[in-house]
Amino acid sequence: MVRKSLLYGLLALASLVTVLPLLYMVSLSLQTEAETLSPDAVIWPESPQWGNYAELFTRAPFGNFIVNSLVVAGAITLAHLIFDPLVGYVFAKFRFPLRNTLFVALLATLMVPFFVRMIPLYVLMANMGWLDTYQGLITPFLMDAFGIFLMRQFIQPIPDDLISAARIDGASELAIYRRVILPQTRPALAVLALFTFVFQWNEFLWPLVATSTPEMRTIPVGLTLFNQEYFTLWHLTAAGSVILFVPTAVLFVLTQRYFVRGIALTGLK
Amino acid sequence: MSPHPSRPARLSRRDMFRLAGAAAAVPVLSACAGAPTTQSSAAPGTFTVYWNAGHDYQAYRKVIAEFEQANKVKVNLQKYQWPDLRTRLLADFASGTVPDLVEEPGGWVQEFAISGNARSLQDFVDRDGEAMGFPSDWQPITVERNSYQGKVYGVQLHLTCNTLLYNKAMLRDAGLEVPTTWEEFLDAARALTKDGVYGAALNQDYTYVHPWLAQAGVTPYNRETGAIMEPRADAIAAMQFQADLIHKHKAAPVPVSSTVYSGPQKLFSAKRAAMIFTGPWDLDPITKTAPDLELGIAAPLKNKVHATQAAGVSMFVPATASRPELSWDFIKRITALEVEQAATKETGMLMPRVSWTRLPEVQQHEQIKAFADALPIAEDSTQEVRLTGQLGRWEEQLKLMYQQVIIQNEPAAEALEAFAKAAEGFLK
Amino acid sequence: MRMPRLRPSTLSGRYARTAYLFLLPAILFFAFMFYLPIGNVVATSLRTGPQADQWAGFGNYAQALADPAVAHSFLVTLTFAVAEVIGSIVLGLALALALDQPLRGRVVFRVLLLVPYLTSVAIVGLLWRNILDPELGILNRVLMAAGLPGQQWLNTAPLLTIAAVTLWQSVGYTMVLFLAGLQGIPETYYEAAKIDGADAWRRFWRITLPLLAPTTLFVSVMAVISGLQAFGQAYIITNGGPGDATDLLVFHIFNVAFRTRDFGYSSAQSVLLLIVIVAFTVIQLRAGRRGEVTY
Numbered sequence: 001m002v003r004k005s006l007l008y009g010l011l012a013l014a015s016l017v018t019v020l021p022l023l024y025m026v027s028l029s030l031q032t033e034a035e036t037l038s039p040d041a042v043i044w045p046e047s048p049q050w051g052n053y054a055e056l057f058t059r060a061p062f063g064n065f066i067v068n069s070l071v072v073a074g075a076i077t078l079a080h081l082i083f084d085p086l087v088g089y090v091f092a093k094f095r096f097p098l099r100n101t102l103f104v105a106l107l108a109t110l111m112v113p114f115f116v117r118m119i120p121l122y123v124l125m126a127n128m129g130w131l132d133t134y135q136g137l138i139t140p141f142l143m144d145a146f147g148i149f150l151m152r153q154f155i156q157p158i159p160d161d162l163i164s165a166a167r168i169d170g171a172s173e174l175a176i177y178r179r180v181i182l183p184q185t186r187p188a189l190a191v192l193a194l195f196t197f198v199f200q201w202n203e204f205l206w207p208l209v210a211t212s213t214p215e216m217r218t219i220p221v222g223l224t225l226f227n228q229e230y231f232t233l234w235h236l237t238a239a240g241s242v243i244l245f246v247p248t249a250v251l252f253v254l255t256q257r258y259f260v261r262g263i264a265l266t267g268l269k
Numbered sequence: 270m271s272p273h274p275s276r277p278a279r280l281s282r283r284d285m286f287r288l289a290g291a292a293a294a295v296p297v298l299s300a301c302a303g304a305p306t307t308q309s310s311a312a313p314g315t316f317t318v319y320w321n322a323g324h325d326y327q328a329y330r331k332v333i334a335e336f337e338q339a340n341k342v343k344v345n346l347q348k349y350q351w352p353d354l355r356t357r358l359l360a361d362f363a364s365g366t367v368p369d370l371v372e373e374p375g376g377w378v379q380e381f382a383i384s385g386n387a388r389s390l391q392d393f394v395d396r397d398g399e400a401m402g403f404p405s406d407w408q409p410i411t412v413e414r415n416s417y418q419g420k421v422y423g424v425q426l427h428l429t430c431n432t433l434l435y436n437k438a439m440l441r442d443a444g445l446e447v448p449t450t451w452e453e454f455l456d457a458a459r460a461l462t463k464d465g466v467y468g469a470a471l472n473q474d475y476t477y478v479h480p481w482l483a484q485a486g487v488t489p490y491n492r493e494t495g496a497i498m499e500p501r502a503d504a505i506a507a508m509q510f511q512a513d514l515i516h517k518h519k520a521a522p523v524p525v526s527s528t529v530y531s532g533p534q535k536l537f538s539a540k541r542a543a544m545i546f547t548g549p550w551d552l553d554p555i556t557k558t559a560p561d562l563e564l565g566i567a568a569p570l571k572n573k574v575h576a577t578q579a580a581g582v583s584m585f586v587p588a589t590a591s592r593p594e595l596s597w598d599f600i601k602r603i604t605a606l607e608v609e610q611a612a613t614k615e616t617g618m619l620m621p622r623v624s625w626t627r628l629p630e631v632q633q634h635e636q637i638k639a640f641a642d643a644l645p646i647a648e649d650s651t652q653e654v655r656l657t658g659q660l661g662r663w664e665e666q667l668k669l670m671y672q673q674v675i676i677q678n679e680p681a682a683e684a685l686e687a688f689a690k691a692a693e694g695f696l697k
Numbered sequence: 698m699r700m701p702r703l704r705p706s707t708l709s710g711r712y713a714r715t716a717y718l719f720l721l722p723a724i725l726f727f728a729f730m731f732y733l734p735i736g737n738v739v740a741t742s743l744r745t746g747p748q749a750d751q752w753a754g755f756g757n758y759a760q761a762l763a764d765p766a767v768a769h770s771f772l773v774t775l776t777f778a779v780a781e782v783i784g785s786i787v788l789g790l791a792l793a794l795a796l797d798q799p800l801r802g803r804v805v806f807r808v809l810l811l812v813p814y815l816t817s818v819a820i821v822g823l824l825w826r827n828i829l830d831p832e833l834g835i836l837n838r839v840l841m842a843a844g845l846p847g848q849q850w851l852n853t854a855p856l857l858t859i860a861a862v863t864l865w866q867s868v869g870y871t872m873v874l875f876l877a878g879l880q881g882i883p884e885t886y887y888e889a890a891k892i893d894g895a896d897a898w899r900r901f902w903r904i905t906l907p908l909l910a911p912t913t914l915f916v917s918v919m920a921v922i923s924g925l926q927a928f929g930q931a932y933i934i935t936n937g938g939p940g941d942a943t944d945l946l947v948f949h950i951f952n953v954a955f956r957t958r959d960f961g962y963s964s965a966q967s968v969l970l971l972i973v974i975v976a977f978t979v980i981q982l983r984a985g986r987r988g989e990v991t992y
Binding site for chain 1: 809918
Binding site for chain 2: 747748766826829830831832833849851852855932933934935936937938939940941942943952953954955956957958959
């Protein structure tokens, strides 16, 4: 029992450390501009300014920002859920010429910071006339080595016998993938969906350069509109950040049940 | 266990179909989502302007509406923070799709003139200059810093400078006069430092070093002689003076390296610092956060020279912009004296026209006048470096040297020596 | 360069055709969206000038290898990455183990611990910049209220401070990866070990850690990559300072590209960084494989 209390204490402390700064963000989003600029940091506003949230929508096409962010991050996440496990499965369970070379070539794509390939991609998209469009925002991120590597690592421990047995039963290769492999990888798929969505939802650099009209901006890029030349409109930036945070939190609450022991690998038992 | 020999499992036609369908689904879906497919400047009816997000004034909105009316175009005002605007612009230069007009924070005009990315506006100036008062009505420094090889490449939009802001009540309570020289400033700062209040606060940003260097009579770079930070002894003294203020006399807090310039302003507004050096951009936050603060604005300090640093934004037209006539018309409209007057009234911003300084809005406004009075002694300290095309490397080294001395309290002589050595390497 | 051998599979090579068919979309995608741009970067690295239009041969590479700023930046980055890798594996695994147990309210803890990861690096940077301000930040005001001296976090230990902030944000993410990995370990192994009388400590070393190896490999590879590519913390919190104390390599390269506008030089540095990270990863994958065999 002492051990358990200690565990609770440590977890509570860790949670406090992670959450307090974000509660401060919520507080900022409800302060007046004067309060946010106040040198003696205001812990909680005297009267919460819910109007800050409404102001976001009157000062900028914030509704568009939300829709754009949802469409772009949602489509990319969907694409990752389709492609990443398939490719990860191939690298985990198939033997074919050049497999190792291709895998390292794939991993190498992780090592390139995005801004390094940003200008070539920008030129490519400009030539295709895809700047300021959804396909321009989505295409460069349809799959990535992170997701593929993640899925490969999770598919690897699945016993080969399961696959062989399915083949004996006459299942097609795609059917094996869908009926045998995919159901085994639910926790990993949940992780993949969560991380992909969070990453794309917060992506800044590409939407910044690939959009030209305010109506096509995503939330992180749109939020920069609330900065002045030499200072930040903190109350609005914080309100936007709170909105930015909500969908990712909802997604996590939805996916986290896959991380509970027992649900995941019933097929193995 | 090996697969059944009689049924070599292979991908059926149907599987292949499904796979292809899945592969195609996402791009098709996204394409169907239907987004406008306009390209920034290629669209004929749209006039694209890159603007700072903080400069979207009502006064400018009015001008834009008139411009749209007169030229039958729609203005796409794209607002960015400066670093983002630069990232975007460099990507545009690489792809060839450029905006029609760009606002810049100071220094880019000559850089892009040298690199061939900015269009010379000299033909327009020759034609319309007299009528609009350019360059005769612009402060001379603003024309020089936007010219390259005798041709005009940009037009100044705002002109600002750095001067001394002080808390009147604090100085009065301590029985102090407003300092005018470095010695008086140091004495005042030391006398004012007590009970959690600092006499002064210096900025973490290296660009704030320029007024000190200018006042010490130091030329950062001389293209003719190749001299860097000379006279060196004066440059060392200027740097050491700031470091000592912080580390020896403890009359100012140690700044924190950051991407923002608002540190001193916050301390000043909090009444935790009695004196700061800054420009008009800090007036708005100060009055908003500390309405009861008795704000005093004094002339820049004098040491060997009475001088300060000029700053402020300009506009230029990319070399490959397709409708330079329209771009020039935009520049003319937005720099008209009435517009400057309206913008000053709206925001308190300082403007580059000489006739602007005589406006009642300027002369009768204590704070704006204090800045306007300092404009004649304001210098552009980095122009000589800019013209070498090496400003980026110079600033990287200057930041290093400044923070080493101011924050890390390394001896000024050594830091400046290392700076000069590095600068010689790329300026040669 | 010898490629790391992947775990042998029992499926025979006759499925190569299927494999390539499954891979086709990926091969096309990575060719166009990654290797085409990377090829472009390599080509740019051989050029110089603001438009990167003058031939420079290997001049940029020679310059980068001799540039003390690049060497310094690399050291800073390496220090940062080591702190990140160790910190995220130890803390992430500890939290995952704690939350894998049948604790009341563990869902709440999971959510709370992951919350920082769900927020963007930019927001986190801005928040911590405010919190850590030595004169006006909340942290020092709390410390002083408790009678402790205020600290100049970002001046005395800038690199460790931004490493801590990064860890603060990413630990939930490592935790989730480990949590997902822990689901893959069959309960029966633990039950068998218990019957054999192994205590919790032994069960951890003999079962959990070995069976978690693929996840640990993944987490450490990703931690090295993201540590070596860290950027946002310097970009938003410290601006690389004080002096050049937090001049992380990717931040340095970004500045060479977009502030100095020397795309040739920045591309050469990117290619060098790419080679270094690939080398690190290949070493890790090999070590990881050796590890799998030993267990």
